[in-house]
Amino acid sequence: MPAHPWLADRTDRFDSSGIRKVFDLAAKMANPINLSIGQPDFPVPDALKEAACRAIREDRNGYSQTQGVSELREALQAQIDAEWKHADRKVLITSGTSGALNLAMWALVNPGDEVIMFDPYFVMYPTLTEMVGGVPVVIDTYPDFKLDLARVEAAITPRTKLILLNSPGNPTGVVASAAEARGLAELANKHGVALLSDEIYRQFTYDAALDSPARWNEQTLVVDGFSKSYGVTGWRIGWIHGPSALIDKMAALQQYTFVCAPHPLQHAALEAFHTDITPLVSSYRERRDRVVGGLRSAGYELADTGGAFYVFPKAPAGYATGGAFVERAIENELLIIPGGIFSRRDTHFRMSYAASIETIDRGMEVLARLIR
Structure with a gap:
């Protein structure tokens, strides 16, 4: 009770x-x-701090467009298009990556739908799933925290709606290999299941560049943000990109929830593109x-x-x-x-x-x- x-x-x-x-x-x-x-x-970084103060002084303090200020969206879109070269991939600025995860759950998961995730998992995943009425399907990855693709396929049922991947992972720090990312992407495509790749730590990969499943599955939703890479966790500037039909619906949901990401800090985040x-x-x-x-x-x-x-x-x-x-x-x-x-x-x-x-x-x- x-x-x-x-x-x-x-x-x-x-x-x-x-x-x-x-x-x-x-x-x-x-x-x-x-x-x-x-x-x-x-x-x-000082350049981001100064840009934030400048945006506030210039009175960029009201609401932004729900989908994000055009300058930031265009900069991210150009980066995304250059990397993926997908015919249909659109970006939405969100109130942190947590906001992006919430919007994705609300947009995709019906009550009773199953959401596959890997144990250990980011602490929010099971709770967000249950908050929208979904059913967490947890796949154990101990002791090495590698993905067993055969176990993933065995876990897929007619009720499976979504697979959540977090790489590099919180709490383990483990990075999915190219074979694991590709196999997961192909499984999701084969079974018509949505795949969300949470890549908030993508710039913190130490031994090789991150292999995203979006490389092999154009329908993959990708979540990312500035919080970890630039030390601005309190600014709440994240983004999600994927097929336009999904992103457009998430933008509509954002109108009725977060409204927009913090407006002046979106302008400040533009300095990240010039910060090494x-x-x-x-x-x-x-x-x-x-x-x-x-x-x-x-x-x-x-x-x-x-x-x-x-x-x-x-x-x-x-x-x-x-x-x-x-x-x-x-x-x-x-x-x-x-x-x-x-x-x-x-x-x-x-x-x-x-x-x-x-x-x-x-x-x-x-x-x-x-x-x-």
Whole structure:
């Protein structure tokens, strides 16, 4: 039963995010070693800050067009057309990638429709599916977090409407291989199922460029945004692109929900096209190598990770669950996220290396101590 008689039944399907609870805990600690936060630790590039202030001073503070300001849409459309060369691929500016995911769910999923996702999953996927009346169909990918295409095909039924792929993945940092992305794209096409590729971390790939399933399936919806790449998570500027009939309907839905992405910040985001983040990505590659090497030297089990800024190690032997290990880490002022938030298993934990080297090293000292 809902906590209050006026609450809709659907509100029983979700609680405050476990990640937010850790954030709240961090605010109460004097000197936490915070390796929980899934946002870049670098400051917003000055050119973007200045462009935001300029747009505000120029009174670009009212509503924008629902589909996004024309200059930003045109810049993104040109980039998308150059990459994909699809005859029918249109872009919509959204209120963050979360807004794009919401619009896609509302536009595509009917009550009772099945949505395939991969465990571990981004924390929003099951909840968003259930909020629109869909049924999450969760495919386990442990221990290496690779896609088993035979299991995907076996999971497809007449009720399957959508497959969700997140690569590079949150919480694992694992990047789908070209063979996996192509196989998923071809399966979706074969069975007439929608495919959404969540590529918010696409610029944070360290070993090879991202292979998107849109390369092999022109009907693929792709979600992306500026939040992670440029350190503007609070600006809420994302986008989604795909077949025009789907994008047009999502734009209509945005009129009745988010209305538009923040107007002045859309103008500021144009500076991203003139801002080189290669050095930032290189610094995160170095942190990835430092963390993965340190964890393995200490004795932790973790899969190969090629993107985003997370690792997803297995909790050490001696702890009943990943959650129990996280509680012990928090007692030592180390903030990490229990894996059960992202999974139907509670055996792992998520650690973010979007932090200073000093903070990472302090965290690694605690983790080395806890495995002994």
